[in-house]
Amino acid sequence: MDRINKNRRKFFQTSVALVGGTIFYSLIKPFExxxxxxTIEKNVDKPLWGMGVDIEKCIGCGKCTAACKTENxxxxxxxxxxxxxxxxxxxxxxxxxxxxxNGGIDGLxxxxxxxxxxxxxxxxxxxxxxxxxxxxxxxxxxxxxxxPDGVVxxxxxxCIGCRYCIQACPxxxxxxxxxxxxxxxxxxxxxxxxxxxxxxCVEVCPTDARIFGDLRDKKSKLVKFLQKNQTQVLKPHLNxxxxxxxxxxxxxxx
Amino acid sequence: MEEHYQHLYELLSQVDGYIYPNxxxxxxxxxxxLYPYITGLVAGAFILASLERVxxxxxxKPTYELALLTALSFLFVATLPLVSHLTQPLSAYRxxxxxxxxxxxxxxxxxxxxxxxxxxxLEIWFDYRxxxxxxxxxxxxxxxxxYKIITLGINDTDEKSAKRDDKLGYFxxxxxxxxxxxxxGYVGFIFGSIKANPWWSTVLMPVIFLFSAMVSGxxxxxxxxxxxxxxxxxxxxxxxxxxxxxxxxxxxxVDFALESLDQIHRFYEAEESxxxxxxxxxxxxxxxxxxxxxxxxxxxxxxxxxxxxxxxPSEIIRKISYFMTGLMVLFGIxxxxxxxxxxxxxxxxxxxxxxxxxxxxxGMEGTLMAAIWMILPCLILAFLLWLMPPWKKTPFPS
Numbered sequence: 001m002d003r004i005n006k007n008r009r010k011f012f013q014t015s016v017a018l019v020g021g022t023i024f025y026s027l028i029k030p031f032e033x034x035x036x037x038x039t040i041e042k043n044v045d046k047p048l049w050g051m052g053v054d055i056e057k058c059i060g061c062g063k064c065t066a067a068c069k070t071e072n073x074x075x076x077x078x079x080x081x082x083x084x085x086x087x088x089x090x091x092x093x094x095x096x097x098x099x100x101x102n103g104g105i106d107g108l109x110x111x112x113x114x115x116x117x118x119x120x121x122x123x124x125x126x127x128x129x130x131x132x133x134x135x136x137x138x139x140x141x142x143x144x145x146x147x148p149d150g151v152v153x154x155x156x157x158x159c160i161g162c163r164y165c166i167q168a169c170p171x172x173x174x175x176x177x178x179x180x181x182x183x184x185x186x187x188x189x190x191x192x193x194x195x196x197x198x199x200x201c202v203e204v205c206p207t208d209a210r211i212f213g214d215l216r217d218k219k220s221k222l223v224k225f226l227q228k229n230q231t232q233v234l235k236p237h238l239n240x241x242x243x244x245x246x247x248x249x250x251x252x253x254x
Numbered sequence: 255m256e257e258h259y260q261h262l263y264e265l266l267s268q269v270d271g272y273i274y275p276n277x278x279x280x281x282x283x284x285x286x287x288l289y290p291y292i293t294g295l296v297a298g299a300f301i302l303a304s305l306e307r308v309x310x311x312x313x314x315k316p317t318y319e320l321a322l323l324t325a326l327s328f329l330f331v332a333t334l335p336l337v338s339h340l341t342q343p344l345s346a347y348r349x350x351x352x353x354x355x356x357x358x359x360x361x362x363x364x365x366x367x368x369x370x371x372x373x374x375x376l377e378i379w380f381d382y383r384x385x386x387x388x389x390x391x392x393x394x395x396x397x398x399x400x401y402k403i404i405t406l407g408i409n410d411t412d413e414k415s416a417k418r419d420d421k422l423g424y425f426x427x428x429x430x431x432x433x434x435x436x437x438x439g440y441v442g443f444i445f446g447s448i449k450a451n452p453w454w455s456t457v458l459m460p461v462i463f464l465f466s467a468m469v470s471g472x473x474x475x476x477x478x479x480x481x482x483x484x485x486x487x488x489x490x491x492x493x494x495x496x497x498x499x500x501x502x503x504x505x506x507x508v509d510f511a512l513e514s515l516d517q518i519h520r521f522y523e524a525e526e527s528x529x530x531x532x533x534x535x536x537x538x539x540x541x542x543x544x545x546x547x548x549x550x551x552x553x554x555x556x557x558x559x560x561x562x563x564x565x566x567p568s569e570i571i572r573k574i575s576y577f578m579t580g581l582m583v584l585f586g587i588x589x590x591x592x593x594x595x596x597x598x599x600x601x602x603x604x605x606x607x608x609x610x611x612x613x614x615x616x617g618m619e620g621t622l623m624a625a626i627w628m629i630l631p632c633l634i635l636a637f638l639l640w641l642m643p644p645w646k647k648t649p650f651p652s
Contacts, residue, residue: 008407077259077262078266078275078278079259079262079266079275079276079278079279080275080276081275081276084274084275086272096606097272098271098272098604098606098607099272100272100275102275103275125274134448134449134450136356137356137357138356138357138358138359138448139354139357140349140353140354140357140359140360140362141345141348141349141352141353141354141357141360142352142354142357158345158348159342160340160341160342160345160346160348160349161340161341161342162339162340162359163281163282163341164357164359164444166276166281167281167282167448167450167451167599168448168450169450170449170450170603171274171603172273172274172275172276172277172602172603172604173276174276175276175279176279176281176341178255178258178259179255181341181342182341182342238449238450254603254604254605254606
């Protein structure tokens with residue numbers, strides 16, 4: 001009887017140690033993340049990537065969308081886009097028509113008759129690489145994160161496909177890759193910018209409507225663009241600290 | 255893959271207005287409707303049980319164990335629709351080993367485990383331990399084996415041990431009430447904290463989820479109590495049933511008031527998203543919100559239960575009405591979850607258009623799968639009632 005009691009005690013002791021250990025680990029885990037975050041903020045010697053979009057220059061040719069799909073192996077079906085172009089047409093009666101057939105990949109064509117148009121413009125869209133990203137906040141396993149150089153990335157080996165980040169993103173920039181079965185989004189062509197190249201969409205833009213650069217480098221094209229123009233970010237009231245800046249953004253754009 | 259694309263092409267043709275191109279596929283379907291629904295049933299059933307235990311509503315005694323076992327049966331299944339909807343279901347454990355502390359979703363695993371292991375299992379164990387010992391002596395085969403194991407070797411049946419069980423069980427229930435609030439309030443927060451979605455993002459969401467959870471859980475136990483009594487061919491304890499209905503009525507009033515407040519506030523403030531939400535409520539959610547959730551799930555049950563507070567018809571009429579009301583409430587709360595989860599994804603975050611939701615019969619997100627997740631807890635409950643029937647417990651002190 002004594003032996004059984006001893007064994008039982010030992011069993012309980014081991015169980016308590018295991019459960020306690022797990023709970024303790026999960027308690028200290030948050031502090032590890034806080035420690036990491038502060039080191040990212042102090043990373044001033046690294047570039048801080050961002051993008052400017054000059055709406056007045058965009059002609060809606062869709063070359064950016066096509067180049068992005070090729071460069072990043074985005075499925076060639078009209079449901080998945082890392083970047084796309086929207087065509088806004090404000091009609092004389094005050095109504096607004098927004099179109100982006102197949103993300104504008106084949107070039108946007110005006111469907112409203114000329115005499116009904118008050119004004120029309122194109123808006124390229126992509127992940128805003130927010131510093132205060134709702135998707136990073138929402139990811140339950142930390143598979144999506146802000147890189148030290150300010151790019152929001154997804155660790156596709158760690159994503160579990162819960163899609164909470166898709167719900168959290170106010171810009172519709174994320175989707176589940178039907179082949180990889182994990183979430184996917186714009187990376188500013190991280191593989192290219194690390195080699196000193198421009199993102200594919202910037203590279204192919206025939207009118208220089210997209211300006212990519214380092215927000216910390218005062219001499220960069222992007223900083224000059226921000227200096228010269230009155231820029232705006234999308235949905236500023238959501239306080240996401242977006243790093244994609246638009247010149248000539250009209251109030252109709254959402 | 256081709257089939258998936260075909261489904262998306264069909265949805266693409268049904269898009270109304272402008273939506274972001276990545277929004278054609280609805281990301282959370284029927285499985286995520288079931289998740290808050292089932293969790294809500296658990297929290298609600300548990301709170302009904304604690305009414306008897308902590309708040310000393312002794313007339314509810316016949317449903318005490320039944321409510322606990324119902325909560326347990328549904329809790330076993332609660333995470334399954336959630337895990338099955340992941341695109342990487344085998345990696346679900348990562349939520350537990352590397353939770354992201356800023357994520358509203360990451361803590362669910364811990365809240366769930368706390369509720370299952372610390373609250374429900376312990377409370378049921380303390381409540382049944384003495385009976386397990388007694389039953390282990392009188393039964394044979396699997397039952398005997400199970401009872402022996404589950405006593406964990408603590409075989410005392412004297413008065414002192416029974417009192418100790420009772421005290422500890424009471425203490426667990428005390429912890430259990432805030433835990434039940436936490437479990438479901440927290441599920442509401444998962445939706446309420448998404449600032450990108452104006453249909454979800456409301457500070458009232460956790461409270462609304464909590465009260466609708468209580469409503470659905472109480473209705474479920476009421477219906478199950480009646481079914482179990484009919485199957486066992488025993489007389490339904492009418493004072494007990496009347497009291498459950500009374501609590502259902504009160505909590506339904508609070509729930510309805512909160513949900514109305516939320517909608518009135520939304521309509522009165524009429525923020526940027528108001529135009530699209532107005533179209534959503536009058537269009538795509540017309541039937542599921544106004545008819546299913548409000549009329550069938552709330553107004554009719556409120557009227558019937560309210561009438562019975564002032565005028566009591568014969569027992570048989572009351573029984574039939576309670577049964578029907580219970581089912582209607584369960585139906586209504588299911589569509590409340592539906593309207594929250596699917597409704598929030600039907601409109602584009604560009605606030606300029608709508609996508610569509612096409613429900614499938616087959617597949618992981620289909621109705622058949624949903625039916626399985628709803629039938630499974632009922633089977634578990636039937637098994638638990640066979641294994642540990644509350645009506646065969648030995649009253650103490652006898």
